[in-house]
Amino acid sequence: MHAAPALSPTSDAPGAPGSSPDGTAAGTAADVPERGVVDRVVSWYDEHARDLPWRAPDRTPWGVLVSEVMLQQTPVVRVEPAWRAWMGRWPTPADLAAAPTADVLRAWDRLGYPRRALRLQQCAQVVVDRHGGQVPDDEAALLALPGIGSYTAAAVRSFAFGRRAVVLDTNVRRVLARAVDGHALPAPAQTRAEVERAAALVPDDDASAARWAQASMELGALVCTARAPRCDECPLVSSCAWVAAGRPADLHAHRRRTQAWAGTDRQVRGRIMALLRESPVHVPEPVLDEAWSATPQRARALAGLLADGLVVEHQPHPDEPPSYALPG
DNA sequence: AAACCGGGGCC
DNA sequence: GGCCCAGGTTT
Structure with missing residues (x-):
């Protein structure tokens, strides 16, 4: 059907896992095809990561979890001020669990999908009641929390605890759809094969996997964007299957349907x-x-x-x- | 697999 | 006015 992808997981020989952080920080071009996809994206991230409060050194696992729930379908620019106010008011799960629900819903304000706020408070209550007030770090326990699905569980494991996880959000899906598959956009629904392909790309060790998760998401958010990708700034442009194919149009355009809003x-x-x-x-x-x-x-x-x-x-x-x- | 669930900003 | 956004839950 299609030619061998320009990129493949096997091109990512982990090489020396613990080697990077000391010396040369990729002086000029991050886009060196001989290096693996993971290495190039992580190097790019080291120079371009946004300074977001839930990434600060003093962040807590609970703060990371709150940010991920807020970021479910709400853009970063709108979440950031809300997250600061929220965490200032309710720094711990116990604080949120004890708050009047009306206060919680008012603080949620216009972030949208207010059921998320309700589930976040329920989540805080479960963390207090069943986990001693500490956010759990294992997959099953996270998935059992209200409002936490496969993406958020993986994100919390990775971003809060630095553990290996397959973090596959809309940004990473798009990056892989383009760089590996040569498609403009990922399929409307996530498939099992897609998850397995993403999993094969995740480095084996915890620290490298966590960096890859952050970096691949950031690349999708800042460079490999849905609407006007900045391919000239991309560390993968020289090996991107989509660019190599001439940036063809979206295969699934005819099947995508935007949610109606007015009058619903x-x-x-x-x-x-x-x-x-x-x-x-x-x-x-x-x-x-x-x-x-x-x-x-x-x-x-x-x-x-x-x-x-x-x-x-x-x-x-x-x-x-x-x-x-x-x-x- | 498909429907339901907010709201805002950008093209 | 269409499209997109660090998705999850329910049917």
């Missing part, structure tokens, strides 16, 4: 949540009705929020309309 239940939920976040007191139903004019959709959205535990209902008197508020 999600927009109505967002308006209701915004209204309740801003109200210090319970909101009577007639006031809540201002969030959306179409009654059936408004009712459906509210029912969903109640079912999710993001909103609670109060009805002091049976002959009066109920009122609504954030929980706790």
